[in-house]
Amino acid sequence: MKGDTPVQDGTDVRETVPASDMTHVVVAFDDNRLIGDLFGQFDQNLALLERRLGIEAVGRGNQVIIKGGHEGCEQARLALEALYQRLQQGHELHPGDVEGAIRMASTEAGQLSLPTLEPRSRLAFAQISTKRKTIVARTPAQDAYIRAMDRADLVFGIGPAGTGKTFLAVSYAAALLERGEIDRIILSRPAVEAGERLGFLPGDMKEKVDPYLRPLYDALYEMMPGEKVERGMLSGVIEVAPLAFMRGRTLQNAVVILDEAQNTTAMQMKMFLTRLGDNAKMIVTGDPSQVDLPRGMVSGLREALEVLEGVEGITRVRFTEKDVVRHELVARIVAAYDKAGAAAGEAAASTAGRTGDGPTTPPRRG
Known part of the structure; x- marks a missing residue:
């Protein structure tokens, strides 16, 4: 050429x-x-x-x-x-x-010089390959995310829906499993609500949790043959478990993925992160703007991002609406909601300023 x-x-x-x-x-x-x-x-x-x-x-x-x-x-x-x-x-x-x-x-060359990138040609996009499929980064943030998973033991993928956070994490785990670099994949997600009260749902634990882990399954089946996924689940090589079931375990020789992490409590997040064992990687994905926790409860994801700021060995990659790789309309929808949320926040702050702590004039006595 x-x-x-x-x-x-x-x-x-x-x-x-x-x-x-x-x-x-x-x-x-x-x-x-x-x-x-x-x-x-x-x-x-x-x-x-x-x-x-x-x-x-x-x-x-x-x-x-x-x-x-x-x-x-x-x-x-x-x-x-x-x-x-x-x-x-x-x-x-x-x-x-x-x-x-x-x-x-x-993308301007300066924007491609992200902390997780090695100096490279602009055409050398990061990719994830299995025997079944090769995934190539479609945005600078995806490129940084893939390279971060290669380099760091704990990666936070933060941003709106449709940016490929979960899909790329599961694809990366499938690639490592296929190459024999890990022994198993562990997928977890807060199910139904942060407290994970699943008792009212019919079926055994797998049947209760499966609907909430569908995005993780979809990515697995796209990167690996269906029969291999099924065998992996039966043998425990691929494990799907509610977040609460992580307590007390040490996870070794594995890629451990926590999806929808914005709906974890602070205690759940600390418990999960401290499960990391030898030759293991953790990938935490979530959207801090989509917290479904009860009002007043702190999101474990938000707290972790603050507490772990600057800790060596941890990388965070932030996605925006510009990184949405679904239908182009999805990016515009995300941008519109972000704009509306910012406007609502400004309006609330303005109202609080007018009715809150400012000096008040004592009422006149008639």
Whole structure:
């Protein structure tokens, strides 16, 4: 694969870009067999690049001619090169992969220099591989998260729904199990409510808890063959347990995942974190803005993030609505709720200021 040096061109392709800022880039790819998948059916991948980056991308043979602003053209080139690299490695391309490549290419280099990242090429996205599937980071935060799981024994993945926190954690655990680096995977989650009072639900303990751990199962079945998952559960290699059942245990040679951690109490979180044993990793995921605990009860996740600030060996990765990898509408929904929550908080603070501790004038006596 080779990319030509951008040449300045005075063609006015986009009215929003001054003619002096227009760039004309030609990117050529060596393997013609991959071009159809790279461009997409009816050139849909090129069309997505055009919409997202405000450029023109025209495929001609094994080349893509890109016209537009300098920044947009450079980002389109980086995205295409990353996607072509994936195809060379034998992976299929899905719409989400194209979106992910655009996000990564659009991220400024300074933002990619996260504490959990090694110096690298912008195209060398972190990935998780099993025999069944390879997952490639689609956002800078996902990239940092995967690398953090490699480097730290305790990782907090914090952020809104749809950012891949749980899916990537389970995928990472499945990859380590397949490579023989750990002996088992332990999945836990506060079920129903923080107190985990499951007695009123029908069935045995597994049947009571299963509905609340469905997201964890889904990720396992996507990364591992179904029969292997079933055998693992029967043999105890894959264990699913309510948080309360962690008490008194030392968890060794395992990846231990705590999902929905915002709904743990402070005591539950401390109990869970102190179960860490030799050759074990803990991954804690949650969204501090979605706490379902009774009013007045402190979230164990929030407290842990404060208490463990700066502790060596612990890494936290924060996701935002920009990292949502579900339907693009989900990111806008998350952003709207965050904006509404911030506005409500400001209004509450303003009301408290008017009615609270300020000086008051004694009532007149008539």
